Amino acid sequence: MDVMTHSSTFLLPGNDHGSSVTYALVVLNQRLPRFTPILWDHAQVRVCADGGANRVFDEMPLLFPRDDALDVRHRYKPDIIKGDMDSIRTEVLDFYTNLGTKVVDESHDQDTTDLHKCVAYIRDFAPNLDKSNLCILVAAALGGRFDHEAANINVLYRFSTTRIILLSDDCLIYLLPRTHRHEIHIQSSVEGPHCGLIPIGMASVGTTTTGLQWDLTNTEMRFGDLVSTSNLVQGEKITVQSSSDLLWTISIKKV
Numbered sequence: 500m501d502v503m504t505h506s507s508t509f510l511l512p513g514n515d516h517g518s519s520v521t522y523a524l525v526v527l528n529q530r531l532p533r534f535t536p537i538l539w540d541h542a543q544v545r546v547c548a549d550g551g552a553n554r555v556f557d558e559m560p561l562l563f564p565r566d567d568a569l570d571v572r573h574r575y576k577p578d579i580i581k582g583d584m585d586s587i588r589t590e591v592l593d594f595y596t597n598l599g600t601k602v603v604d605e606s607h608d609q610d611t612t613d614l615h616k617c618v619a620y621i622r623d624f625a626p627n628l629d630k631s632n633l634c635i636l637v638a639a640a641l642g643g644r645f646d647h648e649a650a651n652i653n654v655l656y657r658f659s660t661t662r663i664i665l666l667s668d669d670c671l672i673y674l675l676p677r678t679h680r681h682e683i684h685i686q687s688s689v690e691g692p693h694c695g696l697i698p699i700g701m702a703s704v705g706t707t708t709t710g711l712q713w714d715l716t717n718t719e720m721r722f723g724d725l726v727s728t729s730n731l732v733q734g735e736k737i738t739v740q741s742s743s744d745l746l747w748t749i750s751i752k753k754v
Contacts, residue, residue: 500740503679507671509541509636509664510534510689510751520662521629522636525617526551526577527651528586529639531558532668534751538636539575544625547577548613550586552595554639576600581620582613612650614640618658633661640665641672652699652746659744672748675739683710683737683747693750695728696720696739703743710737720745 508518524542526535528550536559539545547555559575560568577595580587581603596602605616614637621628621635640651655663655674665672671690675681685691696706702721708714712731720726732749739745 500678500680502682503676504682504684505673505747506684507686507690507749509538509634510686512537512540520632520634522634523621523625523628525614525621525635525637526555527614527637527639528554529641529643529647530554530668531562531639532666532751533562535559535638536562536575538638538666542636544579544621544628545577546579546581546617546621548617549580549582549584551613551639552577552580552587552591556588556591556594573598579603579617579620579625581605581617583609583616612654614651614654615657618654618661618663622658622661635661635663637663637665639667641667641670655746656700656744666751668751670748670750672746675741675745675747677741677744681737681739681747683739685710685732685735685737685749687732687735688752689754690749690751692731692733694730694732694737695726695746695748696730696741697726697728697746697748698722698741698743699746701743703741703745706739706741706743706745708737708739710734 522542524538524545526547531554560571563571576598577600579601583606584604641648651665698720705717706715707717710733712733
């Protein structure tokens with residue numbers, strides 16, 4: 500079985516940490532994580548999902564209290580605004596349109612979420628983007644209404660062959676497909692130690708891990724029975740192999 504490696508180097512300042520990953524950023528309509536500027540700098544394309552543009556307009560200047568707000572808004576201009584356009588304020592839309600941001604109105608499509616629309620666009624249509632090792636970072640993906648969170652998690656499963664990472668101020672989540680054995684390289688300066696492995700949609704008949712305080716050895720996990728939450732990372736590398744897709748989640752440190 501092939502090995503898939505994972506590392507949260509996108510949480511570290513600087514544009515080169517020896518990674519060949521191509522990052523794209525999607526911003527949703529929840530409070531921006533404090534590290535959003537770091538994600539922005541790593542990304543080669545930045546997409547606001549509808550009302551996510553309001554968040555960038557309103558909250559990015561708050562992350563730079565010593566800078567002029569207008570300068571910050573010019574510096575952090577999204578490349579694309581996409582969605583059903585029912586949340587973005589008119590003045591925000593006009594501001595970014597005048598700066599040259601591309602606007603893609605998909606109000607005709609009410610069967611998919613704005614995140615789904617943005618991921619599909621990045622995966623299938625974004626020009627000049629190397630997609631051979633693509634990873635889509637989704638800022639402000641957690642918090643707020645639970646049905647929105649569930650819809651965002653569903654996107655991980657609908658695009659299971661694309662690396663997508665959901666991020667909030669407190670934690671991150673991504674999918675570990677059962678088609679691979681996984682090595683997760685922990686960036687201990689910015690993440691951990693609290694973590695979890697969660698089966699969603701189907702039981703895991705057998706999951707085996709190393710590197711956790713409470714490792715699993717061919718352990719069955721399902722809702723209504725054992726689920727590995729409130730675990731702790733013990734080293735710099737975690738390994739996971741499972742009979743089903745799992746969600747990996749880890750806390751993000753306040754640094």
